[in-house]
Amino acid sequence: MLLAMAWRNLQRHGRRTFITAAAMGISVAFVMAMLAYVDGMYRKMADVMINQTTGQLQVAHPDFATQRTMYDTVPDAAARLKTVAALPGVRGASARLYGFALLGGAEQTAGAQLVGVLPEQELELVPMRDRMVSGAWLAPDQTDQIVLGEGLAETLEVAVGDQVVAVTQAADGSLGNALYQVVGVLTSGSVTLDRTGAWLRLKDLQTLLVLPDQAHEITLLSDSLDSRAGDPIVSALVKTVRAALPTDEKHPLSVRPWWVVSPATASMLATSDASAWLILVILFLVAGLGILNTMLMSVFERTKELGVMKALGTRPAKIVQLVLWESLLLSGLACLGGLVLGGVLDWMLVNWGLALTTSSGDRLSTGGVLFDPRIFGVVRADRIVVTVLTLLCVAVVAALWPAFRAARLRPVVAMRDE
Amino acid sequence: MRLLNVALLGLFLTATSASAAETTAETAASDPSITELLDAADDVQRGDHSHATLEMQVKTAHYERTMKMETWAEGTDKTLIRITAPAKDAGVSTLMVGNNIWNYLPKVDRTMKVPAGMMGGSWMGSHFTNDDLVKESRMSEDFDGVITQKPAADGTGQWLIELTAKPDAPVVWGKVLLAINIDKLPTKIEYFDEKGTLVRTMLFTDIQDVQGRQVPMTMTLLPADKPDEFTRLTYLDIDFDTEIPSNIFSLQALKR
Amino acid sequence: MNATPIVTVKDLTRDYQQGTITVRALRGVDLDIATGEFTALMGPSGSGKTTLLNMIGGLDEPTSGTVIIDGQDLNSLDRGQRSDLRLHRIGFVFQSYNLIPVLSAVENAEFVLMLRGLPAAERRARAVETLAAVGLAGMENRRPSELSGGQQQRVAVARAIASKPALVLADEPTANLDSKSGHELIATMAKLNEELGLTFVFATHDPKVMNAARRVVWMEDGKVQRDERK
Ligand SMILES: Nc1ncnc2c1ncn2[C@@H]1O[C@H](COP(=O)(O)OP(=O)(O)OP(=O)(O)O)[C@@H](O)[C@H]1O
Ligand SMILES: [Mg+2]
Numbered sequence: 001m002l003l004a005m006a007w008r009n010l011q012r013h014g015r016r017t018f019i020t021a022a023a024m025g026i027s028v029a030f031v032m033a034m035l036a037y038v039d040g041m042y043r044k045m046a047d048v049m050i051n052q053t054t055g056q057l058q059v060a061h062p063d064f065a066t067q068r069t070m071y072d073t074v075p076d077a078a079a080r081l082k083t084v085a086a087l088p089g090v091r092g093a094s095a096r097l098y099g100f101a102l103l104g105g106a107e108q109t110a111g112a113q114l115v116g117v118l119p120e121q122e123l124e125l126v127p128m129r130d131r132m133v134s135g136a137w138l139a140p141d142q143t144d145q146i147v148l149g150e151g152l153a154e155t156l157e158v159a160v161g162d163q164v165v166a167v168t169q170a171a172d173g174s175l176g177n178a179l180y181q182v183v184g185v186l187t188s189g190s191v192t193l194d195r196t197g198a199w200l201r202l203k204d205l206q207t208l209l210v211l212p213d214q215a216h217e218i219t220l221l222s223d224s225l226d227s228r229a230g231d232p233i234v235s236a237l238v239k240t241v242r243a244a245l246p247t248d249e250k251h252p253l254s255v256r257p258w259w260v261v262s263p264a265t266a267s268m269l270a271t272s273d274a275s276a277w278l279i280l281v282i283l284f285l286v287a288g289l290g291i292l293n294t295m296l297m298s299v300f301e302r303t304k305e306l307g308v309m310k311a312l313g314t315r316p317a318k319i320v321q322l323v324l325w326e327s328l329l330l331s332g333l334a335c336l337g338g339l340v341l342g343g344v345l346d347w348m349l350v351n352w353g354l355a356l357t358t359s360s361g362d363r364l365s366t367g368g369v370l371f372d373p374r375i376f377g378v379v380r381a382d383r384i385v386v387t388v389l390t391l392l393c394v395a396v397v398a399a400l401w402p403a404f405r406a407a408r409l410r411p412v413v414a415m416r417d418e
Numbered sequence: 419m420r421l422l423n424v425a426l427l428g429l430f431l432t433a434t435s436a437s438a439a440e441t442t443a444e445t446a447a448s449d450p451s452i453t454e455l456l457d458a459a460d461d462v463q464r465g466d467h468s469h470a471t472l473e474m475q476v477k478t479a480h481y482e483r484t485m486k487m488e489t490w491a492e493g494t495d496k497t498l499i500r501i502t503a504p505a506k507d508a509g510v511s512t513l514m515v516g517n518n519i520w521n522y523l524p525k526v527d528r529t530m531k532v533p534a535g536m537m538g539g540s541w542m543g544s545h546f547t548n549d550d551l552v553k554e555s556r557m558s559e560d561f562d563g564v565i566t567q568k569p570a571a572d573g574t575g576q577w578l579i580e581l582t583a584k585p586d587a588p589v590v591w592g593k594v595l596l597a598i599n600i601d602k603l604p605t606k607i608e609y610f611d612e613k614g615t616l617v618r619t620m621l622f623t624d625i626q627d628v629q630g631r632q633v634p635m636t637m638t639l640l641p642a643d644k645p646d647e648f649t650r651l652t653y654l655d656i657d658f659d660t661e662i663p664s665n666i667f668s669l670q671a672l673k674r
Numbered sequence: 675m676n677a678t679p680i681v682t683v684k685d686l687t688r689d690y691q692q693g694t695i696t697v698r699a700l701r702g703v704d705l706d707i708a709t710g711e712f713t714a715l716m717g718p719s720g721s722g723k724t725t726l727l728n729m730i731g732g733l734d735e736p737t738s739g740t741v742i743i744d745g746q747d748l749n750s751l752d753r754g755q756r757s758d759l760r761l762h763r764i765g766f767v768f769q770s771y772n773l774i775p776v777l778s779a780v781e782n783a784e785f786v787l788m789l790r791g792l793p794a795a796e797r798r799a800r801a802v803e804t805l806a807a808v809g810l811a812g813m814e815n816r817r818p819s820e821l822s823g824g825q826q827q828r829v830a831v832a833r834a835i836a837s838k839p840a841l842v843l844a845d846e847p848t849a850n851l852d853s854k855s856g857h858e859l860i861a862t863m864a865k866l867n868e869e870l871g872l873t874f875v876f877a878t879h880d881p882k883v884m885n886a887a888r889r890v891v892w893m894e895d896g897k898v899q900r901d902e903r904k
Contacts, residue, residue, distance in 0.1 A: 001781065001788050008776035071480050104530045111535055165528045167521065173481040173543030174507055179526040308772045311733055312786055312833075313761025315754070412733045415768065 002318065006325035009298065020294045021334040024287045024391065028338025031283050031387050033345035036377035037354060038276040042269060043378050046227030049265045052126040054258045055219030056234050059084060059245060062254040064216050065261050070099065070171055070209065075251050077215035084218060087244055089237045091223055092124030095215035097205045101168035103198060105156035112152055113196045114166065116205025125221060128186060135160035135184030138201055146180035151195035153185045160184060170210040178208050229259035229266040284390055288398040295327055295402035306406050307414025316407035323406050327399030328392060335388050349377025467492055470656040476544045478647045485542065496667040513672045517552050522672045529669055545639045545649040561594065569600050576600060603632050616642040629658050680841055680873055681707035681730055686739035688725050699725040701896035702739070707875060712867045714884050715877045717893035723877035724845055730875065731764055731843050732756035744840055761789055765834030767844035772830055773818040780805060780814035783832040790837060804836040808862050824855025828862060835866060841873045848880045860886045
């Protein structure tokens with residue numbers, strides 16, 4: 001009966017109920033859409049900053065991540081890569097070799113960060129083909145090809161079809177130099193890399209640097225879609241890979257998850273997560289104030305009626321219950337509407353994506369990493385459950401004060417109220 | 419300071435003379451002044467033209483290699499170096515004119531200018547940087563010189579000169595210690611950073627008479643932070659009186 | 675009548691503080707009401723009828739003096755206990771607007787039974803029965819807004835008596851009714867008094883109530899002036 005009363009009380013002021021519920025429902029819908037967007041952005045950031053940069057886990061010389069010395073390599077890279085690539089739970093594996101070189105076009109020269117890659121395997125980690133501004137990605141069976149970052153190509157004033165010279169100090173102290181054919185120009189997703197990055201076959205870079213069959217990293221992807229430090233799937237795979245790669249003193253190897261390789265990335269992703277929750281808090285504060293206002297008004301209007309109820313012997317706890325039921329019903333209604341609307345928004349975000357353009361340009365940049373502006377939503381059930389539960393909790397909390405106010409009414413005083 | 423020139427030509431103190439002159443008052447009248455000492459050292463490279471062959475031995479934690487090279491120099495700011503051995507690097511040539519460096523790479527048949535951002539990089543895998551090859555430190559403006567030790571009356575011992583960077587001077591070195599022998603030839607130069615930590619030491623040894631001049635035939639660079647590493651340059655042959663066609667210091671000639 | 679009174683009021687006073695002025699609404703009221711009585715409290719406006727009724731119903735606390743209901747001194751009870759006492763012993767009919775607007779007639783009638791925790795089917799049956807007793811058979815599902823003033827008051831009476839309280843307190847139940855409705859309501863209550871032996875206490879100006887009452891207590895200036903039994 002209490003529930004029926006609560007329900008009818010809401011109907012009594014249909015328009016007010018509708019407006020409050022609509023406001024809350026829209027909040028829910030927007031929170032859902034925002035979370036889907038933010039999660040989509042995480043996915044993208046994680047993709048760019050983890051998967052495409054460090055990989056989810058990495059096999060490397062223990063000092064390479066911090067020192068980045070040319071000599072801190074993984075020896076017998078081909079064999080080791082084969083071993084780890086065959087492990088269960090490895091979704092992608094590639095080996096990379098890095099080196100600094102002076103690149104020269106016909107007129108201009110510039111320092112470049114060379115990345116030696118396995119053209120096919122690299123595609124499992126990074127969608128290089130989608131990033132080509134012109135030309136094509138490295139052909140696995142062609143030697144002496146190079147793909148340049150957009151900015152670098154501009155600096156060198158070269159285009160697809162041109163040749164560039166690379167000069168570097170090789171591992172044996174000699175002056176390594178080679179001529180490469182520019183086959184492609186790409187935009188890597190990172191501002192810095194676009195300006196300095198150049199990709200060539202692992203084999204070619206090994207030759208240039210005189211580092212035969214060596215790599216600086218074996219980069220792996222797991223099945224995890226998570227972007228939080230301590231991700232259990234990645235942690236488990238780290239153990240598997242460690243077990244599969246015996247190391248000796250002469251060739252020390254470390255197997256590290258991305259959050260150890262790049263703590264800065266981890267803290268950045270964590271910060272974005274925190275800011276998403278901040279938005280939630282603000283939105284729900286607004287929703288909470290809406291409920292508070294509605295319930296206070298409703299209680300205030302019904303002073304006399306509540307006084308009668310108390311005079312008849314209604315216990316205060318029952319009055320509190322009645323008010324809380326009203327609030328819960330109201331927000332439950334709002335949730336239902338919000339879920340429907342939010343579902344529609346989520347569907348649009350997932351299927352169509354949303355391109356937020358910044359005032360400065362058409363790309364989104366976070367911490368020096370450029371993103372494709374179109375972000376596709378990622379819908380997570382746990383997020384929706386949390387959203388709904390949060391709203392219901394807010395509904396209860398916001399209604400507590402009006403409820404207690406109503407419960408404390410003194411019948412004689414209340415009934416005299418006109 | 420053009421370190422490599424020091425080795426190649428014996429040039430090493432030209433720039434310090436001016437500032438040294440200011441401190442002559444401190445030295446006794448009977449002794450040579452800093453100016454005289456430095457002038458004497460200057461004399462080592464007075465020959466305007468030189469042609470030499472030398473060997474460069476580089477030892478690092480990761481490799482040890484020996485290269486042979488042929489050099490031509492005119493004055494203090496035109497130098498051509500051509501690597502003759504080992505075969506892998508043979509033909510690689512470096513041209514230095516003023517503060518610019520070009521490398522010619524025969525394998526790819528290209529000449530490349532070393533950009534400003536890479537001047538701090540190693541030259542040919544040695545402990546010398548590209549900057550060392552060309553950069554003219556303004557010692558006269560940036561350093562104060564003081565003679566801290568003189569040879570004994572019996573002719574043993576040597577001069578020690580301490581050069582201290584003037585406050586706010588835009589120099590890499592905070593302090594430079596020179597040791598000059600009784601024949602007024604440098605034997606050792608120590609380079610310190612602003613904090614007073616030894617960064618590297620140059621040793622000049624094997625002094626020989628070449629065409630009437632005293633020339634240290636071997637110069638060794640010892641990086642202080644890597645005790646097992648060094649770069650050693652040894653003259654195999656040096657000729658101060660040779661004729662050098664002036665067009666040799668050109669990009670066209672570099673490719674030859 | 676019966677020797678043990680259901681209500682005993684002794685030397686009851688009630689002062690209201692209105693700013694700096696103290697209004698003495700009750701100035702020493704002594705009154706016994708026995709089970710089964712049908713009593714009307716009469717008196718000019720401001721004489722303290724409502725105040726006295728509220729004191730008896732435990733809705734308000736006296737300044738001094740005691741109210742004993744069914745052997746329980748109200749001064750010894752806290753608010754919650756008084757609330758329970760009202761729930762279990764007393765039925766209320768107020769002057770107006772005392773139905774819960776969102777509940778239908780039958781739901782209003784069963785409201786007190788619901789509070790008492792009676793099973794839904796049982797209380798519904800009793801509420802329907804009681805509505806019939808007050809002459810509202812067939813109007814169970816109407817909302818208060820769909821009933822006339824007299825019908826509404828009869829629902830209020832049904833609500834007050836459905837739980838079979840020991841005492842029914844009614845404050846000017848006929849004040850807002852037309853004469854015919856007033857008559858019918860009084861007749862209904864008189865019938866309940868006779869048939870079920872329910873104890874009624876009215877505060878009223880209505881001569882129709884006075885005529886129906888078997889005891890009339892006249893009040894003036896916060897005191898009992900006359901106590902007439904017929
Ligand atoms: N809450 C209150 N605050 C101040 N004075 C009050 C309050 N309630 C009642 N009074 C005063 O107490 C006195 C008695 O009031 P009460 O309502 O009992 O009279 P009544 O006999 O019921 O009058 P009526 O016939 O008009 O209903 C009046 O003078 C009234 O003004
Ligand atoms: Mg009154």
